[in-house]
Amino acid sequence: MGYLDEPRNIAKLRKVFYLSLGIVVLLEFILIKREHIDFSIEHIAEFPAFHAFYGFIACALIILVSKFIGHLFLMKEEDYYD
Amino acid sequence: MIDWIPPAAIFILGGLFIPLFKGRAQKMYILLLPAIAFTSLLSTTHGTNWVYNYLGYELIFGQVDKLTMVFAYVFVIMAFIGMLYALHIKEQGQHISAFLYIGSALGVVFAGDLFSLFIFWEIMAFSSVFLVWYQKDKASIDAGFRYLLVHTAGGLFLLGGIVLRVVETGSIEFGHIGLDGLDSYLILIGFLINAAVPPLHAWLSDTYPEATITGAVFLTAFTTKTAVYVLLRSYSGTEILVYLGAIMALYGVVYAVLENDIRRLLAYHIISQVGYMVAGVGMGAAIIGGFAQMQEVATPGQMLATNGAAAHAFAHILYKGLLFMGAGAVIYMTGKRKLTELGGLYKTMPITLILYMVGAFAISAVPLFSGYVSKTMVIAGAEKSHLTLIFLMLTFASAGTFLHTGLKLPYFTFFAKDSGIRVKEPPLNMLLAMGVAAFMCILIGVYPQMLYNMLPYPVDYHPFTVGHLVGEMQLLLFTAFGFFLLLDKLYGERTISLDTDWFYRKGSNVFMWFINGPLARGSQWPVDVCMRAISFLKWFSKNPVLAIMLFKDSLTLRFFGHIGSRTQTDSIRYLEDEKKHYPRDPVKRNPVGDSLLLALMFMAVYVMYYMFAA
Numbered sequence: 001m002g003y004l005d006e007p008r009n010i011a012k013l014r015k016v017f018y019l020s021l022g023i024v025v026l027l028e029f030i031l032i033k034r035e036h037i038d039f040s041i042e043h044i045a046e047f048p049a050f051h052a053f054y055g056f057i058a059c060a061l062i063i064l065v066s067k068f069i070g071h072l073f074l075m076k077e078e079d080y081y082d
Numbered sequence: 083m084i085d086w087i088p089p090a091a092i093f094i095l096g097g098l099f100i101p102l103f104k105g106r107a108q109k110m111y112i113l114l115l116p117a118i119a120f121t122s123l124l125s126t127t128h129g130t131n132w133v134y135n136y137l138g139y140e141l142i143f144g145q146v147d148k149l150t151m152v153f154a155y156v157f158v159i160m161a162f163i164g165m166l167y168a169l170h171i172k173e174q175g176q177h178i179s180a181f182l183y184i185g186s187a188l189g190v191v192f193a194g195d196l197f198s199l200f201i202f203w204e205i206m207a208f209s210s211v212f213l214v215w216y217q218k219d220k221a222s223i224d225a226g227f228r229y230l231l232v233h234t235a236g237g238l239f240l241l242g243g244i245v246l247r248v249v250e251t252g253s254i255e256f257g258h259i260g261l262d263g264l265d266s267y268l269i270l271i272g273f274l275i276n277a278a279v280p281p282l283h284a285w286l287s288d289t290y291p292e293a294t295i296t297g298a299v300f301l302t303a304f305t306t307k308t309a310v311y312v313l314l315r316s317y318s319g320t321e322i323l324v325y326l327g328a329i330m331a332l333y334g335v336v337y338a339v340l341e342n343d344i345r346r347l348l349a350y351h352i353i354s355q356v357g358y359m360v361a362g363v364g365m366g367a368a369i370i371g372g373f374a375q376m377q378e379v380a381t382p383g384q385m386l387a388t389n390g391a392a393a394h395a396f397a398h399i400l401y402k403g404l405l406f407m408g409a410g411a412v413i414y415m416t417g418k419r420k421l422t423e424l425g426g427l428y429k430t431m432p433i434t435l436i437l438y439m440v441g442a443f444a445i446s447a448v449p450l451f452s453g454y455v456s457k458t459m460v461i462a463g464a465e466k467s468h469l470t471l472i473f474l475m476l477t478f479a480s481a482g483t484f485l486h487t488g489l490k491l492p493y494f495t496f497f498a499k500d501s502g503i504r505v506k507e508p509p510l511n512m513l514l515a516m517g518v519a520a521f522m523c524i525l526i527g528v529y530p531q532m533l534y535n536m537l538p539y540p541v542d543y544h545p546f547t548v549g550h551l552v553g554e555m556q557l558l559l560f561t562a563f564g565f566f567l568l569l570d571k572l573y574g575e576r577t578i579s580l581d582t583d584w585f586y587r588k589g590s591n592v593f594m595w596f597i598n599g600p601l602a603r604g605s606q607w608p609v610d611v612c613m614r615a616i617s618f619l620k621w622f623s624k625n626p627v628l629a630i631m632l633f634k635d636s637l638t639l640r641f642f643g644h645i646g647s648r649t650q651t652d653s654i655r656y657l658e659d660e661k662k663h664y665p666r667d668p669v670k671r672n673p674v675g676d677s678l679l680l681a682l683m684f685m686a687v688y689v690m691y692y693m694f695a696a
Contacts, residue, residue: 028553032548052560059481062335076580
């Protein structure tokens with residue numbers, strides 16, 4: 001039996017993971033003081049929680065768009081070239 | 083006074099002596115060579131060394147500055163790690179070709195002229211293909227030939243460009259080239275093929291997964307990074323490279339989603355990572371003169387980009403080697419290479435998992451691992467030069483890198499479903515090699531100053547600011563969040579993905595059809611015509627008079643229905659009889675006739691010629 005065969009352990013890990021998501025966003029608001037927020041595209045990296053949003057959106061887009069294109073025409077049977 | 087030996091010579095000449103040693107002595111020897119090369123590097127003098135006159139041109143085998151040394155050090159370190167990983171291999175040929183390959187890559191890095199650069203460039207292609215062929219199955223032999231064809235084509239582009247350039251400038255010096263004129267475009271294409279820039283990249287993802295387990299580790303390190311080096315040297319500041327690099331970074335990420343083969347997934351991430359370096363090359367300043375003078379003219383953003391490209395190449399070679407070693411260890415022990423066939427290996431291969439994860443964290447730019455201190459330099463370079471689109475594209479690709487290399491691959495290989503495979507850890511030398519690479523990844527990540535001090539420009543960049551750290555952790559953790567939400571979309575599928583190699587893999591069928599069909603038939607036709615003409619003339623010359631009479635008679639038969647006073651049936655029989663007995667006896671029957679006829683024919687031709695032409 002491995003550690004991850006136990007559902008209880010997985011639930012525990014999941015809680016830690018969600019907690020860390022919250023902490024890392026909170027940290028930004030605690031540690032980084034901004035006098036004003038510049039809403040021009042040039043300073044997009046300085047938007048509050050920009051990296052959190054961007055990471056999530058990038059991840060979702062990469063998976064969905066790639067799989068879409070893949071199933072559209074890129075993915076072929078394994079013996080395609082034989 | 084020259085008191086160091088070019089490391090290229092140590093590897094190329096040293097490699098040839100491998101067969102003289104047996105057993106343990108041989109193992110010692112192949113580990114000793116990189117060590118000797120390393121000590122040689124320590125005593126290297128900057129400037130122009132090892133110059134030879136050849137046909138009135140100066141061949142330079144030791145052009146050295148800080149940029150050279152960054153690549154030289156990491157090449158030699160990686161050579162040691164790769165050799166340690168391959169120590170259990172009994173085939174000497176594999177070791178020799180690896181040494182030739184590494185030596186020629188170093189030769190390119192130290193080359194100060196275009197001729198010796200080209201020669202080493204070609205040795206690199208022809209020695210590395212054996213690291214593929216030693217896998218000895220049909221897939222690898224085919225892939226090896228395709229690899230060779232692509233690199234030969236690339237080499238020809240390079241050669242064409244070099245020849246044009248030498249004719250134009252009269253100098254074979256290798257320095258800044260930049261984009262002007264046909265020669266510079268041809269050289270750039272040659273370089274871009276080796277850097278695997280789409281659409282010229284398919285050789286990489288096609289070949290590397292088919293290479294031997296140990297050979298692939300070498301392949302990941304040298305070809306593309308040598309290309310990055312020559313691009314840095316001669317095409318820094320070329321704007322198109324910024325966009326090509328950013329597209330490259332995304333391109334590899336898109337394909338990695340679709341991949342089921344673990345080493346092919348990693349191969350697509352080489353393309354993605356080299357994209358950062360190519361973008362960094364484009365964002366830098368053209369390197370004219372030494373770096374000391376360059377400091378005065380280059381902007382901070384440009385210096386950051388050039389430094390970033392060099393630093394990322396350094397870090398990349400080590401973590402990518404580590405990732406390929408980890409994937410190789412899994413394939414070596416299980417004999418399986420597809421995500422759909424693997425799973426649950428964490429129970430029996432925990433050390434491999436941990437070492438692999440160090441590489442995965444490094445490539446994903448997790449703080450305190452090497453990628454974090456190098457990749458963010460390139461991204462910061464884009465930010466500092468106000469290239470917001472490039473910044474966004476590169477950050478996007480960063481998320482994708484963690485998604486595949488840090489999450490998808492290890493999840494489906496080591497966790498997910500239990501595949502029932504129970505294998506042990508790989509041999510000790512493999513684990514040790516991975517350990518050394520992992521140590522380097524962490525060392526650079528924790529103490530980046532060591533790497534920064536080697537870079538061509540002085541570094542004014544601080545990776546461990548609160549802003550950088552928090553931003554990076556957000557990016558990574560929320561990528562992971564997306565991964566777990568969309569997990570059921572990510573299971574490996576038993577497919578392969580079409581890429582630009584389709585054009586030559588399927589295109590070759592069209593080519594072969596053309597060769598076997600129209601071209602073969604077309605070339606046979608004139609042969610047939612001539613053969614028939616010959617046999618006719620042979621037949622005709624046996625008795626020209628009778629032959630002409632036969633023509634006359636058969637024409638008469640066709641138009642009048644009979645010959646002379648004979649009936650139709652008699653005429654036909656007569657003609658057949660004459661044909662059967664042809665040529666009878668020409669001389670007896672008409673001794674003068676033949677020569678007279680020939681003389682008449684000649685005169686007729688002459689008259690025609692006289693009337694119409696003269």
